[in-house]
Amino acid sequence: MLLGAGIAAARASAQIVRGSVVETGDGSPISGARLIFRDIQGAVRASAVSGADGRFALRTDGAAYGRIEVAHLAYAAWWTVDFALGTEDDLEIEVRLGIEAIPLEALTVVASAVATPGRMAGFEQRRSALGGFGGYYLTADEIERRPVATSSTLVLGTPGMTLGRATGGAGLERTVILTRNCLAQTFIDGVRVTQLAGGSIDDLLPPDRIAGIEMYPRGLSAPPQYQDARNPECGVVLFWTKDRPGGTGRGSSFGRMAIGLGLLGAIITLAIIG
Numbered sequence: 001m002l003l004g005a006g007i008a009a010a011r012a013s014a015q016i017v018r019g020s021v022v023e024t025g026d027g028s029p030i031s032g033a034r035l036i037f038r039d040i041q042g043a044v045r046a047s048a049v050s051g052a053d054g055r056f057a058l059r060t061d062g063a064a065y066g067r068i069e070v071a072h073l074a075y076a077a078w079w080t081v082d083f084a085l086g087t088e089d090d091l092e093i094e095v096r097l098g099i100e101a102i103p104l105e106a107l108t109v110v111a112s113a114v115a116t117p118g119r120m121a122g123f124e125q126r127r128s129a130l131g132g133f134g135g136y137y138l139t140a141d142e143i144e145r146r147p148v149a150t151s152s153t154l155v156l157g158t159p160g161m162t163l164g165r166a167t168g169g170a171g172l173e174r175t176v177i178l179t180r181n182c183l184a185q186t187f188i189d190g191v192r193v194t195q196l197a198g199g200s201i202d203d204l205l206p207p208d209r210i211a212g213i214e215m216y217p218r219g220l221s222a223p224p225q226y227q228d229a230r231n232p233e234c235g236v237v238l239f240w241t242k243d244r245p246g247g248t249g250r251g252s253s254f255g256r257m258a259i260g261l262g263l264l265g266a267i268i269t270l271a272i273i274g
Contacts, residue, residue: 033072
């Protein structure tokens with residue numbers, strides 16, 4: 001690039017290159033541009049920064065031969081051809097800078113999934129936590145791939161969990177979920193239900209209504225709000241239901257059903273399904 005044709009030489013008592021830095025196009029002043037005069041040996045003989053009005057002044061300590069270089073973070077670099085700056089020269093130049101796109105290295109951003117609202121938020125948080133919060137998890141997609149399973153048989157395959165047959169207070173034999181031969185503590189949408197007291201999980205909850213299941217073979221590994229201090233070793237199973245079309249999305253009907261069962265009877269017989 002050539003030194004501007006408007007360079008005017010004048011005699012003064014020092015070697016000075018002064019002028020202004022402006023944008024190409026509309027001529028708006030550019031502040032903060034860094035200017036240096038570099039001689040042909042590569043040494044910087046003078047430097048300056050353009051002010052708010054785009055003006056600058058470079059003063060060398062003697063005659064020199066070199067070029068002016070201009071840099072600004074938001075603009076393309078600019079420089080002159082080499083020229084002589086004689087004793088007592090006073091030059092006026094105008095620097096026009098064009099905007100230049102700044103290349104950046106590729107950046108990969110990994111973000112967690114969008115927070116799940118409502119009752120499934122805790123399920124998703126524990127499922128995605130490092131180590132799985134000590135439990136085992138089934139999602140709605142995984143449940144749909146087991147079309148012949150009942151709600152109780154969905155827990156089979158989880159370490160430490162089996163099924164049994166037991167007789168409840170109504171005298172009916174039902175399938176129950178066991179952990180280490182202990183009757184598992186079961187919850188539907190956070191509400192505790194008692195297996196045998198009015199109905200088993202299969203009686204209360206069809207598999208096509210299940211949005212997710214959390215299984216904890218040891219009660220102590222379950223979230224604190226679902227642990228039972230009286231039976232810390234008995235496992236915990238949490239069933240979460242799907243939102244009903246047009247419903248509130250809170251699974252309130254299952255909660256009311258579970259609460260209404262009460263504690264009606266005790267186990268009379270218990271046999272492990274083998």
